[in-house]
Amino acid sequence: MNYLKHSLINTRDFLLGTRSYFKNVLLMHGFMLFLLIPLLSSSTKFILRRGQINYISFDNIGEILVHHPWVSLSLLVVLIAIVLAVFFEFTFLLLSVYFIKKQQPIRLMQLLSVTFLQLKKVRIETILFFFFYFFLILPIGGFSFHSDLLSKVKIPAFIVDFIFANRLVIVSSFVLFYVAMIYLGIRVIFALPEMILRDRPFKLAVKESWRLTKKRFFAIIAQFVIITGSTLLLASLGFFLVISAQVLVESFLPDYSLISAVFAMTLLQFILLINIVLSTVAVFYVTIDFMDDEGFLPEIPKWFMMEEHAPTRFSEFMQTTFLVVAIFFGVGVSLYNHNYLTNFNLKTPTTVSHRGVSDSNGVQNSIAALEKTSKEFHPNYIEMDVQLTTDNEFIVYHDFNFKALTGFRQKPEESTLEEALALTVKENGKTARISTFDEYLDVADQLEQPLMVEIKTQKKDVSHLVQTFLDKYEERLIEKGHIIQSLSFQMIEEIKQTAPELKAGYILPFSLVGPPISQADFLTMEYTTLNRNFINAAHSDSKQVYVWTPNDEDTMNRMIFYGVDGIITDQMGLLNKTIRQPDDTITYSDKLVNFVLGVG
Template sequence: MKQILATIKRETRHFNQYWWVYLTLFFSVDLVIQLVVIPAFRLVTTYVLQAGAIPFVSYQNIVTIITQHPLVVVALLLELALLLLVIYWQFAIILLGVRDIQAGTISVRHLLRESGQALHRLRPASLLVLLGYFVLVIPFANLVFRTPLLSKIQIPAFILDFMTRNAFLLTGLLVFYTLMIVLGVRYLLALPLMVYRGQRPQVALVNSWHQTSHGQWWPLVARILVISLVAGLVMVIFYGLLVGLQFILDLLPGKLSLVMAVVNLTLVQLGSECLAVWIGVVTIMTLVRPLGDAIPATPAAFRVSRGIKRTLVVAGSLIVLVTAVSGGFYLTGNNRRPVTISHRGVAEKNGVQNTIPALERTHRLYPDYVEMDVHETKDHQFVVMHDENLKELAGVNKAPYQLTLRQLTHLTVHENGYRAKIASFDDYLKVADRLHQKPLVEVKTTPHDSKGMLTRFSNRYAKTLERHGDQVQSLDYRVVTGMRRRAPHLPVIYIQPYNFTYPNIAADGYSMEYSTLTDDFISLAHLQHKLVYSWTVDERPVMMQAMYDNVDGVITNNLQDLNAAIRSYDSRRSYARRLLNYIIVVPGSQEFEP
């Protein structure tokens, strides 16, 4: 422990001496990724999909794309290969840049040439190895350089939630993550070996495995843990001092408290980024020192001309100015209040999902919408039910399409210590209309639905839903296009479980699983005047993150928590409270925002 702390202290001294060079390196690479690379990939993906007349990519049409659009598949695979090369390049240029700063010889031309040589050493067969490698080391790689290019490689939260409810699946998930962590640690040195020593990926993986054998992996893990603990402690103290100071400054008269709040928020933003760069530099140095000749044993003096210093001063001043202005807008702006949507018509487990008694209780909390689910029955009626099998809630091993509406509405469902009868869609709508409660109706589809299901649903309910200001959503894109054609004035939302790419679809908005929803997706949707809902958001920090990203609606099981989060986030009585709100959502960010 003492040796690790001594190493961190030594590397921190060098970082403090040349912090502006390290910041320039990390910020420059990040800006290139965000302002050039990501927009370029988005444009290429959009063009490829539009050329193939493919409105979106999801599990629903992936087989169709593979079998009927081979050129699109080839283009997307080539794009994936290029993406892997870009990811490798950005890590290579960071590793090489840190080494060159240590050697006191860094220059843009030399760095680009070195990183180009690192790319040139790769072979086509190396791409599959890199894909697996990056998946394994993502948790550790984010300590070195948080990149939005890797942020989408994750399992969505709703899948994790489903798997943790089943003992067999939970065991498999724990084994999977344990295996990933073990392999990630054992192969952690492969990337530095590829970049610093020019080893091929396959060779670097073998050597990394060898160098971390016989318990030699433990010092690597210990260093990472200690760095994380030290960084966490510094962050807590730093944030705590600024928020505590702002609570005192809020007592100042006039605009002085606002001015100081802008200063403190600017310190929070810039301090967070400086801390992230410090973590990256110290982590690289402590991990690669054991490789011996990869990094100079003694850091060399770094010299820079006056012209470069003046350029950096100007650039740094602009960054501070832009950060301060954006902070001022945040502290004084009127943030968008998202509509509140209770998931499956319940709140804080106050009843059985999708039942009328739960609707009546939830309505007392005044949600803007009550999200509920509709299935077609055997006799072509519509019943309020989420699951495709009734066994879990009703104890009957049947699907809604196998029973008539009369049979279904005689069944009793049990959940959260409550019991209630299954409701027909007509009865549910009547109660919602009496309560003046707007429903968000999710149309569920199965391969067993009748051919005219959507036509009957539209003819029977579209005008009523439109008149009451209700909305419809579905995971099935055929429902989206069908409802838009049959009821063009009824808002229809397309549900996306995963943010793979920005789709060009006919929906009025998107309902996105929160763990892969990003602020750039929301911004692009708003540019097209489309709504964005986030689901299923049950934790206070995630609610705050959703509001900070300007979502239009939040779907939640915890409606009271959401209402409290909205009141807290929208509080204008205390700049300290707003500063604290910002700090809460900063950990949810996956990328630098200088």
């Protein structure tokens, strides 16, 4: 009970102290977001262009390492720079909270100076431990330590779904691993502060943290949970109140709805800013505050030299400069908000039925599901998958092994056509036999149903597959308006070189450096890894963007708000209903909701 009471008191102090660390966090956030990240991103793109490498993905990392040593070395330098930058950010914020806790005034330039001093002391084992430390505290600090540099490092939803789908052993193992990570993360949570504030050697700092947390594990957990939970709750409450107020204005005072929407959007941006500050500094506050409460927060380090206060004239100049910048920033934000709310037109995306199934109405990639979905929902395209057998025939099947859906443990690429056609697929309480692509294509053409054909392969050399596919189907696909896509970058490039009139797209599992340099007509992204910046960049390169697989109305609306050109979904009925909403039904409050959901 004492732990709970103490955590609540600390939470109150943390929230009330926002003003103390607001400036430092904001400056660091601005530096990372507007200077360092664009610099590192531009450097990465420049390195790839000089090495004549068009993209980075899971299927070409090995090739880059083996055949492009200078590119690999340069990318390694960029990676090291990112790690050092995150370590610098971590140290800067830790020291900022530390000096606030010690009630020791420190100017920004001095804080930067002592942070650089700590950076000079970094050893290899410190950086390696920082990696270890960061990913250990990530399960509990994932919404505590917000780093702009690492914001793109996320696991796509389709990978998570694949891991957890009907795999009790894997799920149990993951839960146990997660618990172990939390435990280890808490036990070494004071190691980096000990290394930074006390100049402790690596081994001694870890040993000391292990000793200090022995009887304080649950107390530290409680502080993390309560403080981060309170931060999230307050931000959510703020969003709800602002948007609710806008709804009331639109209902009772419609003539003032635009003015109030601009004001409301400014408030939402301020709440988001406060939330960034709180979520960024929370992990440091918990660590420093707990060390102080338990009596092992070190005194002001010997390496800290107190500087004289800045001259009055200089202070007045800085305050005046800050005020002028704030005024210009406020005017700019207001103009941006007004433009956002008045000049944003939603376009109707192309509709695509994922694997030809809608709301589990049949067996994926089956002719029966194709017919049913096409006649009932009329999608612009039906997405389906083809694979090449050992005797150079194409079958319609998604997985790289027959086992999950048929019980036959063999890969399609290692099977003959006869073996594949003898199998029965079971799904959604229904059964269907595997069909050839010729059979599937005949039915689609009879229905006048365009297809989005995903060509799947596990082989590195795709030239034979591409040539075989184009020899069989190129003219027919172009004539009937079918399009193709693939996870293989090489395949799409070869197809566009050989058959430029055939519309083809590259599927990105994730994006770290933006759209690839490609001849593809469109790019397909998983919805959890997609944002408006990527879409704008792709559009500026004259490429459309398709997204897979939003299956609820909120996510569909968010993707439409982002400006995607097409949506691939398992819920065609819901998608049709969502896109039938006329543009004039989109209110200012709807746009505000989409703004909040779409930030980042």
